[in-house]
Amino acid sequence: xxxxxxxxERNSNIEMLRLLLMLFICYWHxxxxxxxxxxxxxxxxxxxxxxxxxxxxxxxxxxxxxxFISGWYGMRFKIKKFTTLAIxxxxxxxxCEIIKYAAGKPVGGVIFHLFPISCYNWWFFTAYMQLFLxxxxxxxxxxxxxxxxxxxxxxxxxxxxxxxxxxQTHNHTLTLYxxxxxxxxxxYMRTVDFKMWRPGIVFLMxxxxxxxxxxxxxxxxxxxxxxxIKLLEFYNNPFTIIMAVSLFYIxxxxxxxxxxxxxxxxxxxxxxxLIEEGTNGIFYEVEGCLFRENVFVGxxxxxxxxxxxxxxxxxxLKISSAISGKMPGxxx
Numbered sequence: 190x191x192x193x194x195x196x197x198e199r200n201s202n203i204e205m206l207r208l209l210l211m212l213f214i215c216y217w218h219x220x221x222x223x224x225x226x227x228x229x230x231x232x233x234x235x236x237x238x239x240x241x242x243x244x245x246x247x248x249x250x251x252x253x254x255x256x257f258i259s260g261w262y263g264m265r266f267k268i269k270k271f272t273t274l275a276i277x278x279x280x281x282x283x284x285c286e287i288i289k290y291a292a293g294k295p296v297g298g299v300i301f302h303l304f305p306i307s308c309y310n311w312w313f314f315t316a317y318m319q320l321f322l323x324x325x326x327x328x329x330x331x332x333x334x335x336x337x338x339x340x341x342x343x344x345x346x347x348x349x350x351x352x353x354x355x356x357q358t359h360n361h362t363l364t365l366y367x368x369x370x371x372x373x374x375x376x377y378m379r380t381v382d383f384k385m386w387r388p389g390i391v392f393l394m395x396x397x398x399x400x401x402x403x404x405x406x407x408x409x410x411x412x413x414x415x416x417x418i419k420l421l422e423f424y425n426n427p428f429t430i431i432m433a434v435s436l437f438y439i440x441x442x443x444x445x446x447x448x449x450x451x452x453x454x455x456x457x458x459x460x461x462x463l464i465e466e467g468t469n470g471i472f473y474e475v476e477g478c479l480f481r482e483n484v485f486v487g488x489x490x491x492x493x494x495x496x497x498x499x500x501x502x503x504x505x506l507k508i509s510s511a512i513s514g515k516m517p518g519x520x521x
Contacts, residue, residue: 201448203258204455206440211461213251215491220245222470223477229407230414238407242417246400249421252313253371253433259317260375261437264324269513271321277509278314281460284501285467292471311466314459316368324372331376343377346370350425367424371433378434388438391431399428457502464498 221227225234226241234241286296331339350370377383385391399420407417420426465472472494480487 198447199452200445201451202440202443202445203262204452204458206437207255207258207458208455210251210255211458212492212495213248214255214462215465215495217245217248217251218465219473219476219480219491220248223473224480227418229418230412238417239404242403242407242421243400245421246396246403249399249424250429250433250436253424253430254436256317256320256368256371257375257433257437259320260372261379263328263376263379264321264372266321266325271318272516273506273509273513274318274321276512277457277459277506278311278318278463280505280509281463282467284505285464288464288468288471292468294469294471311463312364313368314463316365319365320368320372323369327373327376331380336381339377339380343374346373351427353423353425370425371430374430374434385435385438388435388442392435392439395428395431395435399426399432402428455499457499457506460502460505461495461498464501465494 220241224236224241225232226236226245228234229238290296334342347370350367403417403420406420407414409416421429424430476487476490476494478487479490
């Protein structure tokens, strides 16, 4: 039953946005790896670059927006929750290994997943868990430093974040720093109750700017096309950040409501990322083959696989919570 959301309840609009963002990530990875757009400038690309850069520009803000949501609502640290997520990551690894074995792919690498927060096989999960650990200190610091100092810190971080775009050797956004910046930006905007002017127009303008940049750079001869990929893969691109923030504000402006069924069903949403990424591109290969045979079937398969993974995530999350609850001192 639908009802107006209370402060202690999750807004189902935001939960549906999180699902949309996770699907965006799936579609983004499908285009980049399944269709081979990542090798633009190094190998022949068989698809229209104008269409490809259009969709990639639309999908790429998903990671930033996902983190922004966490920053806006804050992360409440609990030992049991942290332990549950760590166990959940390991169980997802087991599932990934089974899938790889069934597909005839090399298995192994257990040491890299026994402690999923200690490595970058799942870079986002690693950064997210690290952020979860330091979130309480961020909240404490925000209360102590005052709005003026907080504003200066955000401006300084923004400058540093954008300057990192000059590096062509490493994507500094695929780290804790990149996630931390978006999280703190959201905390600041929530703290000062920032009002965005016409978020729909802001989103459209930043999207058109990003698409225009990525498309025209994709026309550069030879390996110069790689600039297009850099503009998309570097999440500290200002247009990508603005799109992520404005997309959140668009959904936030919709009258909130709570649907407990939707919220419960979408709880293990992170499973989509963990399983699809942890299988070393198996799903992207399958989706790519289906896409080449039939475009509609290929696109539909991405959403179907994501839904199946969510269903699988429920028992994995329950098992993780049960194991964590049995650990002494963690079930309080």
